[in-house]
Amino acid sequence: MIRVGLLGPPDRLEIGRLSLRLEERGVEPVLLDSRRPPEFEITAGSVRALGEDLLALRGLMVIDLGLPATGDGTAESVAASRRHLAGWNAALEALEGRVRVVNPPQSHELHGLKPFETLDYQWRGLPVPETVATSSPEGFDRLPAFTHGTIRKSLVGGLDFTEAVEDGPTADRERLLAERGAVLIQRRIVGDNVRVFVLDGRVLGAAAIIPANPAATDSRRGESLVRRVKMPVATEQVVLAAVEASGMVFAAVDLMREGASGRDYLLECNSAPFFVAFEKASGFDIASPLADYLAARRGGTRSEALGPQPRR
Ligand SMILES: Nc1ncnc2c1ncn2[C@@H]1O[C@H](COP(=O)(O)OP(=O)(O)O)[C@@H](O)[C@H]1O
Ligand SMILES: [Mg+2]
Known part of the structure; x- marks a missing residue:
């Protein structure tokens, strides 16, 4: 039987939804609980973690690596978290070419490199909002005064x-930087x-996330509505180029669509996105094609891998 690993906390809705879609296809979902100690064993012949030989899996979906919190900031807790991450990175890297890993480990770090991610897209000629990353108050002056701030x-x-940046005196910038260390302004x-x-x-699928509170800058704050949107061919090309640059196979790409011009600006690619709420609100099916991809033989098609399709 084809087996596909799902790595993350088992109560995450995405894991439950993917399990269901895999079972419908006659594929066994293997739940890998990232809250447990990983107990790695990487040898010439096997890559074991959480009691499973990962090399025996057809595909592996990485939702969350369960890195231990470094909240208390002690050198030992930071070191423990780094060891845990190094173990997973090595294990996942060792699966390269043998198991379909979604997403490949190199792409997991991208969310920790936001200023680089934005610049990289810009260097590739993709449309991003003008951006500066800075830890000094003068950095704020590198951007011109925009009509909408x-x-x-x-x-x-x-x-x-x-959040919107209030254009206040230097003291406000200094306070913000003292609180945050460094910020990305855009x-x-x-x-x-x-x-x-x-x-x-x-x-x-593509949908606009519209906050119920029209004054909200961040669409993730509070209640929101979801409305399917058309994707102009040019935007589709931008989105696919960004995902390719990010090294991801599966991604949720965030854009801002400017009301006045209709132009789309790229914000970021997310490698382990929440998709269950999006499926429900938009009606797009995300988990089924993802289950097909994870269960397919590398380089092969789904029907080769699974035989006749189940009826749904
Ligand atoms: N340049 C921008 N102009 C207006 N709204 C923005 C801008 N950048 C981000 N937002 C809003 O903030 C949200 C989060 O920004 P995003 O770049 O996706 O960062 P992250 O999700 O990593 O915090 C976006 O989904 C959007 O609603
Ligand atoms: Mg985002």
């Missing part, structure tokens, strides 16, 4: 909400936040 966000993706795009799911070079 600027926003700031954390240098590490997903750690903080995006031209504010007035329009809709659009999320696009991509798998294996193909768009699975």
Whole structure:
């Protein structure tokens, strides 16, 4: 029987949904609980973690590596977290070419490199909002005064909400930098936040996430509505190029669609996105094609891998 590993906390809805989609296809989901100690054993012949030989899996979905919290900041807790990460990185790297790993380990670090990610897209000629990363108050002056102002966000993706920058005196900037260390500031795009799911070079669906509170800068704050949107061919090319640059196979790409111009600006690619709520709100099926991909033989098609398709 074909077996596909799902690495993450078992109560994450994405793991439950993928398990279901795999079972419907006659594939066995192997739950790898990332909250447990990984107990790695990497030898010439096997790559073991969490009691499983990972080389015996057809595919492996990485939702969360369960890195131990370094919240108390002691040297020992930081070292323990680094050892855990190194173990997983080595194990996942050793699967390269043998097991379909979604997403490849090199792409996991991207959310910790937000200023680089933005620059990399810009260097590739992809449209991103004008951006500066800075730890000094003068850095704020590197961006011109935009009609709709600027926003700031954390240098590490997903750690903080995006907020409008109030153009106050230098003391305000110093206070912000003292609190945050360094920030990424960016031209504010007035329009809709659009999320696009991509798998294996193909768009699975795109929808705008519209906050119930129209004054919210960050569309993830509070309640929101989800509305399917059309993807202009040019935007689709931008999105696919960004995902390719990110090294991901599966990604949720965040864009801002400017209301006045209709132009789409690239924000980031997310490697382990939440998709269950998105499926429900948009009606797009994300988990089925993902299950097909994870269960397919490398280089082969799904029907070769699985035989006749189940009816649903
Ligand atoms: N330049 C911008 N202009 C307006 N809103 C933005 C801008 N950048 C981000 N946002 C809002 O903030 C949210 C989070 O930003 P994002 O770049 O996706 O960072 P992350 O999700 O890693 O925190 C976006 O989904 C969007 O709603
Ligand atoms: Mg985002």
